[in-house]
Amino acid sequence: xxxxxxxxxxxxxxxxxxxxxxxxxxxxxxxxxxxxxxxxxxxxxxxxxxxxxxxxxxxxxxxxxxxxxxxxxxxxxxxxxxxxxxxxxxxxxxxxxxxxxxxxxxxxxxxxxxxxxxxxxxxxxxxxxxxxxxxxxxxxxxxxxxxxxxxxxxxxxxxxxxxxxxxxxxxxxxxxxxxxxxxxxxxxxxxxxxxxxxxxxxxxxxxxxxxxxxxxxxxxxxxxxxxxxxxxxxxxxxxxxxxxxxxxxxxxxxxxxxxxxxxxxxxxxxxxxxxxxxxxxxxxxxxxxxxxxxxxxxxxxxxxxxxxxxxxxxxxxxxxxxxxxxxxxxxxxxxxxxxxxxxxxxxxxxxxxxxxxxxxxxxxxxxxxxxxxxxxxxxxxxxxxxxxxxxxxxxxxxxxxxxxxxxxxxxxxxxxxxxxxxxxxxxxxxxxxxxxxxxxxxxxxxxxxxxxxxxxxxxxxxxxxxxxxxxxxxxxxxxxxxxxxxxxxxxxxxx
Numbered sequence: 114x115x116x117x118x119x120x121x122x123x124x125x126x127x128x129x130x131x132x133x134x135x136x137x138x139x140x141x142x143x144x145x146x147x148x149x150x151x152x153x154x155x156x157x158x159x160x161x162x163x164x165x166x167x168x169x170x171x172x173x174x175x176x177x178x179x180x181x182x183x184x185x186x187x188x189x190x191x192x193x194x195x196x197x198x199x200x201x202x203x204x205x206x207x208x209x210x211x212x213x214x215x216x217x218x219x220x221x222x223x224x225x226x227x228x229x230x231x232x233x234x235x236x237x238x239x240x241x242x243x244x245x246x247x248x249x250x251x252x253x254x255x256x257x258x259x260x261x262x263x264x265x266x267x268x269x270x271x272x273x274x275x276x277x278x279x280x281x282x283x284x285x286x287x288x289x290x291x292x293x294x295x296x297x298x299x300x301x302x303x304x305x306x307x308x309x310x311x312x313x314x315x316x317x318x319x320x321x322x323x324x325x326x327x328x329x330x331x332x333x334x335x336x337x338x339x340x341x342x343x344x345x346x347x348x349x350x351x352x353x354x355x356x357x358x359x360x361x362x363x364x365x366x367x368x369x370x371x372x373x374x375x376x377x378x379x380x381x382x383x384x385x386x387x388x389x390x391x392x393x394x395x396x397x398x399x400x401x402x403x404x405x406x407x408x409x410x411x412x413x414x415x416x417x418x419x420x421x422x423x424x425x426x427x428x429x430x431x432x433x434x435x436x437x438x439x440x441x442x443x444x445x446x447x448x449x450x451x452x453x454x455x456x457x458x459x460x461x462x463x464x465x466x467x468x469x470x471x472x473x474x475x476x477x478x479x480x481x482x483x484x485x486x487x488x489x490x491x492x493x494x495x496x497x498x499x500x501x502x503x504x505x506x507x508x509x510x511x512x513x514x515x516x517x518x519x520x521x522x523x524x525x526x527x528x529x530x531x532x533x534x535x536x537x538x539x540x541x542x543x544x545x546x547x548x549x550x551x552x553x554x555x556x557x558x559x560x561x562x563x564x565x566x567x568x569x570x571x572x573x574x575x576x577x578x579x580x581x582x583x584x585x586x587x588x589x590x591x592x593x594x595x596x597x598x599x600x601x602x603x604x605x606x607x608x
Contacts (some may be wrong), residue, residue, distance in 0.1 A: 139469050146208045157189055162494060165384040168256075173384060175392040177405055179385065180346060180353060182331040182432065184352030185252035191219040191400075192439035192448075194432075195344065195498050197258060197360065198456060198588040199375070199412060200571065201427035208427065209416055209572030210234035210539070211375055212588060213362050215259055215344070218406050221441045222557045225249065229261050229342060231362050232545050233373055233418050234571050239540035241337050242373050242418050243569070245547050246363035256353055265364070302529075314324055340364070347378070356381035356407065358431075359574065371417060376603075379429050381407050385468065389485025396470075396479050398437035404577045407431040408456070408464035410603040430464075430588065431457045439560075447560025449473050451593040452483045453504065453520060453534060457586035459572055462492035465532075467525065471593050486525050502527040510541045512568075519568045520543075534576035536587050543570025567592045 165172070170179040177469055198212040207360055216228040227250035232243040248263025316438035342362040363374035388394065388404035395401055410429040415422050468483035487499040506520035521541055525534045546566035547555050558565040563603040568591040575584050 129490050130464065141283070145605075148510065152193050166355050166381070166421070166467070166493075168353055170355070170385075172387050175404065176385045177385075177387060177392045180256035180355070181404070182405070183257040183346065184254045185217065186435050187221065187254060189305070190403075191437050193217040193435035193443065195257070196432040197344075197379075197429050197436075199377075199426040199427060199429045200458070200586045200588075201412065201416060202422040203416065207423070208236040209418075210236070210543075211416070212569060213344075213360065215261055215342075216338070217250055217252070218447075218560065219439065219441055220557060221446050221554070222560070226557075227361070228554070228561075229259070230545060231364060232569065233375070233416065234539070234543055234544075235418060236539055236571065239542075240368065241543050241545070242366040242368050243374060244366060244547050245545070245551070245554055245558065246364060247557060250520075253386055256346050257358065258345040259343065264338060265340045277549055279454055297568075301417065303420075321504070356385075356410075358410075363417070366418065371420040372417055374417040374422070377412050377425070379410040379412055380408045381433075382411060383407075383464070383490060386428065386464070386488055386490050386496050387463045388466065388488055390496075390498045393438075393594075394482075394483075394485045396438050396450065396483075397472075397479070399479075399481070400436060400440075402436035402438050404432070404434045404436075404484070404486075406433075406456075406466060406488075408466070409462075411456060428458060429457065432456075445473055448592075450479070450483065451563065453523075453593050454483060454590040455504075455523075455525070455587055456589075457534070457585060457587040459574065461583055461585075463583075464490040465576075467502060467504065467552075470595075476595065487532075488533075490572060498531075499529055499532075501529060502532070507535075510538075512542070512544055512594075513565055515544070515546065515564055517564070519591050519594050523589075531577070532580045533578075534574055534583070535588065536572050536574050539571050540575060544568050559560070562592050563594065567568065568594070 137144065138243060162558045168180050171177075172266045194214055194216045196212065196214040199210065201209045201211065203209065206398075211231075211233045213231050214229070216230075217396075218227065220226075224249050228247060229250075230243070230245045234239055236239050240474045244263075246263040248261050251260045251262070254479045295577065342428040345358065360379065361376045363372065363376075365371065366373045384409050386404060388408040388411070392403055392405055393401060394404055407457050408510050409431055412425070412429050414425060415521075416425045417583065438450065439447060441447075449472065451473050451566070452470045455466065457465040459465070465487060466484050467487040470479045470481055470483045472479060484497065487502040489497045489499055491497070493582055497597070505524045505526075505527050507522040508520070509518045510521035511518055521538055523536045525536060526532065544566055545568075547558055556563040568589075570589060572587040572589050573584075574587050575582075579584060
């Protein structure tokens with residue numbers, strides 16, 4: 114091979130080698146961003162867009178501001194409640210549903226006393242365990258910090274008032290009261306699986322021993338007379354941790370008289386849902402309501418039923434609502450509306466909230482939605498308000514204890530997004546009711562729920578959106594019911 118041909122051959126080999134190197138670099142440059150994006154996705158999944166996770170946070174188009182409006186609005190409005198529901202799985206593999214609600218009421222029954230309700234649905238046994246209490250709720254007005262104080266055994270101390278026990282000046286002259294308060298370290302650290310409750314595991318923030326003396330004689334102790342539940346925004350030093358919360362709530366189950374508790378930490382994954390678009394719902398002649406929701410929070414902590422505790426993880430949904438839709442001056446007093454309310458968490462990271470209402474006196478269905486329409490929070494955290502929807506009961510269930518019929522399966526349709534969902538209870542008897550010997554509590558709850566009872570439970574969801582299959586879980590609250598199965602909205606079903 115002559116020199117010229119050898120140089121040409123060498124030049125071609127060099128060109129081919131350079132071309133290969135350039136191609137390799139181009140390939141690397143093309144895949145590196147994808148690797149980085151994939152790695153980021155693996156670290157934070159679909160929740161990397163956290164621009165909202167700071168205080169103060171003022172969503173556009175609403176007067177609601179965080180953390181201020183997470184706190185109490187005092188007596189400015191007639192009713193206010195804080196609510197959370199949970200879909201949980203235990204270390205044992207058992208699944209649970211749970212909900213907690215704290216109510217501030219401008220009530221006709223008595224002043225300066227509030228209500229807390231707490232329920233756990235045990236899916237394996239298809240049973241619920243519940244605890245409802247009257248007490249005193251102390252709440253911060255600039256962030257979420259609720260302390261609920263109540264007398265532990267309502268039936269034994271039905272005539273006692275929490276404030277009377279704490280304030281010695283309100284005790285009758287012929288009685289003296291001495292208070293000893295033991296502060297117990299409260300933690301949400303999970304308890305060991307299947308560990309019976311002990312004094313050190315009670316998660317009670319304060320334990321108060323009241324020593325009462327009648328005319329100086331017959332002094333006696335009422336140990337653990339008062340109990341405290343607590344729900345607050347977490348703090349780091351003196352700084353609030355935005356949209357992160359701790360909840361500790363407990364009591365003895367009405368069903369088996371054994372301790373039931375929930376001690377969890379919650380961390381919000383999606384920006385707040387401002388219900389109805391601007392957070393202010395016009396309920397027509399029934400009043401108005403401010404309303405926001407946190408639709409998806411991770412949960413870690415512990416649960417206890419039957420006095421047995423285990424670690425749990427899962428997801429939560431938080432509601433906060435306040436307004437003038439509570440009437441203390443006109444019969445039937447309290448809430449003049451009944452409703453069927455749905456919080457739906459789909460596996461594709463979309464969330465839906467929707468509710469229909471009925472007039473409590475006439476039983477007629479209203480045009481007003483309790484949620485301003487169907488609220489859809491997409492996987493990217495942005496919400497849409499959809500108005501063209503229907504909720505059609507597919508079956509009913511007869512609660513033979515209170516002799517009421519509740520809807521027990523629902524078909525939810527929305528046309529613009531081609532939403533077609535079926536919501537089905539995991540089991541039927543998930544009624545929250547109050548024991549007959551809690552007469553004062555029954556009177557107060559009657560202002561909220563007909564018959565001082567309502568259906569609230571964990572459900573499954575299946576169906577399609579825009580032709581694609583979806584599934585998920587829901588919590589459904591039914592204060593609407595009827596006395597027989599002939600209601601036109603309800604189709605009788607198997608018991």
